[in-house]
Amino acid sequence: xxxxxxxxxxxxxxxxxxxxxxxxxxxxxxxxxxxxxxxxxxxxxxxxxxxxxxxxxxxxxxxxxxxxxxxxxxxxxxxxxxxxxxxxxxxxxxxxxxxxxxxxxxxxxxxxxxxxxxxxxxxxxxxxxxxxxxxxxxxxxxxxxxxxxxxxxxxxxxxxxxxxxxxxxxxxxxxxxxxxxxxxxxxxxxxxxxxxxxxxxxxxxxxxxxxxxxxxxxxxxxxxxxxxxxxxxxxxxxxxxxxxxxxxxxxxxxxxxxxxxxxxxxxxxxxxxxxxxxxxxxxxxxxxxxxxxxxxxxxxxxxxxxxxxxxxxxxxxxxxxxxxxxxxxxxxxxxxxxxxxxxxxxxxxxxxxxxxxxxxxxxxxxxxxxxxxxxxxxxxxxxxxxxxxxxxxxxxxxxxxxxxxxxxxxxxxxxxxxxxxxxxxxxxxxxxxxxxxxxxxxxxxxxxxxxxxxxxxxxxxxxxxxxxxxxxxxxxxxxxxxxxxxxxxxxxxxxxxxxxxxxxxxxxxxxxxxxxxxxxxxxxxxxxxxxxxxxxxxxxxxxxxxxxxxxxxxxxxxxxxxxxxxxxxxxxxxxxxxxxxxxxxxxxxxxxxxxxxxxxxxxxxxxxxxxxxxxxxxxxxxxxxxxxxxxxxxxxxxxxxxxxxxxxxxxxxxxxxxxxxxxxxxxxxxxxxxxxxxxxxxxxxxxxxxxxxxxxxxxxxxxxxxxxxxxx
DNA sequence: GCGATCAGGT
DNA sequence: CACACCTGATCGC
Numbered sequence: 001x002x003x004x005x006x007x008x009x010x011x012x013x014x015x016x017x018x019x020x021x022x023x024x025x026x027x028x029x030x031x032x033x034x035x036x037x038x039x040x041x042x043x044x045x046x047x048x049x050x051x052x053x054x055x056x057x058x059x060x061x062x063x064x065x066x067x068x069x070x071x072x073x074x075x076x077x078x079x080x081x082x083x084x085x086x087x088x089x090x091x092x093x094x095x096x097x098x099x100x101x102x103x104x105x106x107x108x109x110x111x112x113x114x115x116x117x118x119x120x121x122x123x124x125x126x127x128x129x130x131x132x133x134x135x136x137x138x139x140x141x142x143x144x145x146x147x148x149x150x151x152x153x154x155x156x157x158x159x160x161x162x163x164x165x166x167x168x169x170x171x172x173x174x175x176x177x178x179x180x181x182x183x184x185x186x187x188x189x190x191x192x193x194x195x196x197x198x199x200x201x202x203x204x205x206x207x208x209x210x211x212x213x214x215x216x217x218x219x220x221x222x223x224x225x226x227x228x229x230x231x232x233x234x235x236x237x238x239x240x241x242x243x244x245x246x247x248x249x250x251x252x253x254x255x256x257x258x259x260x261x262x263x264x265x266x267x268x269x270x271x272x273x274x275x276x277x278x279x280x281x282x283x284x285x286x287x288x289x290x291x292x293x294x295x296x297x298x299x300x301x302x303x304x305x306x307x308x309x310x311x312x313x314x315x316x317x318x319x320x321x322x323x324x325x326x327x328x329x330x331x332x333x334x335x336x337x338x339x340x341x342x343x344x345x346x347x348x349x350x351x352x353x354x355x356x357x358x359x360x361x362x363x364x365x366x367x368x369x370x371x372x373x374x375x376x377x378x379x380x381x382x383x384x385x386x387x388x389x390x391x392x393x394x395x396x397x398x399x400x401x402x403x404x405x406x407x408x409x410x411x412x413x414x415x416x417x418x419x420x421x422x423x424x425x426x427x428x429x430x431x432x433x434x435x436x437x438x439x440x441x442x443x444x445x446x447x448x449x450x451x452x453x454x455x456x457x458x459x460x461x462x463x464x465x466x467x468x469x470x471x472x473x474x475x476x477x478x479x480x481x482x483x484x485x486x487x488x489x490x491x492x493x494x495x496x497x498x499x500x501x502x503x504x505x506x507x508x509x510x511x512x513x514x515x516x517x518x519x520x521x522x523x524x525x526x527x528x529x530x531x532x533x534x535x536x537x538x539x540x541x542x543x544x545x546x547x548x549x550x551x552x553x554x555x556x557x558x559x560x561x562x563x564x565x566x567x568x569x570x571x572x573x574x575x576x577x578x579x580x581x582x583x584x585x586x587x588x589x590x591x592x593x594x595x596x597x598x599x600x601x602x603x604x605x606x607x608x609x610x611x612x613x614x615x616x617x618x619x620x621x622x623x624x625x626x627x628x629x630x631x632x633x634x635x636x637x638x639x640x641x642x643x644x645x646x647x648x649x650x651x652x653x654x655x656x657x658x659x660x661x662x663x664x665x666x667x668x669x670x671x672x673x674x675x676x677x678x679x680x681x682x683x684x685x686x687x688x689x690x691x692x693x694x695x696x697x698x699x700x701x702x703x704x705x706x707x708x709x710x711x712x
Numbered sequence: 713g714c715g716a717t718c719a720g721g722t
Numbered sequence: 723c724a725c726a727c728c729t730g731a732t733c734g735c
Contacts, residue, residue: 001724001725001726021728035726035727036727037725037726037727043715044715045714045715084735116735166725167725168724171723172723205722205723207714207722207726207727207728208727209725209726210721210728257730259722259728260722261722288722290724290725291724292723317725318725318726319724319725343723343724344723344724345723345724626733
């Protein structure tokens, strides 16, 4: 939960995501997204009164957020005071004090935040420096590098302060499976269930909040089944969503809710009341989206866990993981960083300790360090990174940080006047607390402390777990599409003229799974050919076809019998690369008696998997990393780059009982031990020892090996 | 009666 | 552990 007070130090005349107390006097308001914890005071009588007496006070937000907000009558009084700003379009705003007439100009740019529909970050540029307020965000690694408007020319802008979503800023949330992985896992589970009979239905146990829409849309698009929801009038001007949801209960996917929907479910009743169709009782499974995370040493990517006979949890996160946060911040490298959220068990100090080393103010106060190992490591894995322990070694190479956006458009953007070389400007403002006391040692300790994974979660309705201790691993198989930015209803050029109709197309289409083509390419599977899933009801133990399994070893779901505490205990998990997969006779999987199943996983595009990196197409990393991909036009580009990653899939073969082959077990071991190996940069070669020695010497002498290398 | 806050639930 | 809510009780105006 955000505990951001509403104001940034540099521009106290604006209030963001808080509308009570001192914020009542703001000259302008900003709303990053439509979640209640960011709307405190937004409909309070005090603010309402202020609006009534003012012509100047405005609320700035994205077109989608405006639309969602105004759908509720409670916020209708804002109508005349909301200004929808197009995403990624720098806009000049005059902040006028209505009593004194005092005026201050700032430029604001909305950047996609990937948190929920309409969610944005705010980039403010003005006389007091450049400030980034992230709101809540989920951005994949490398996403910041792809945001043109965070750059000035080829370099990252000089950002004074970042007000950061630190929800998962704790090493224990090191890795959260990517949006695409999660989506795919859910898709395959839903597909396998709903294809059994028309009476097999799925209830998506979603919270009452925006953010699941892209899931609904992808499921609907892939499966041709609309999703039942309680309400859809808020989407009335968002045809891309509207088309995929319905208020007709006669559908196989439900995301409807009821105050006591868990009770409904236990009574084999959907929250909307449906319990049978044409006299035939429904077979309902529930899938509850929840955050799953994995510690730094574990890179499991199974995104579905079976928690009971007909209950599942699916990985789903609205917020960036620890490593994503660090990637983001270390790319931006602001002078200051301020956490907006206190993460789970964390204290502000702890968060600050983690984040400060990624800021410029931190390193500037220190003597230059000699960290040859860090530099080399970093150089080697540039762009790869899921397992980046930047903390362990400093990374001077990142100071060569400007990543160049794919196409460098030569448009004349109004480039922030006030943001010259003021890096030294506000050092005092709250920077002082950045006592550089943190040592790398202590950071390292933090890392090692972290849990390996979240065996978690617990809470709630897990009465399901009692009957059967089953876990399903459904692994995702999606290439890393890097399409998060589309989450925000980026308006296409064509639609810019019509500000009232936010463009959902961009986001949702881009998130659309390309799997149909890719998996077809990669899997000799019957499921692909015409969707004949040929799933069978699993027999043993459970009578009523609760177990799903892919008979033909296509990508798919699968079941095993294991401890109920989820995704941590994967004794029977075997990971193999797709290369190996090709050599594998799939007959070992998914055959009747043993519950062997094949699941497909994918290590997000660029990271790890030394084996797979060997044979993945050379251009892959680059195309992925530099794809700007945030508008309609880029979709095809993305498709292309995704196609490149298609081969990277790993297969997870999990056998339920003793049917695993020793051979596979071996492979699994080697896999897990290599999780942290540093993947090769596509066209890099491993330095020879003598070369290394040479480089070390150069580094020790404080010379720059980067240019050196280039020159070579 | 309304809103703010808290406790408790999912 | 939290997410992002919702409901209900209590308190102050």
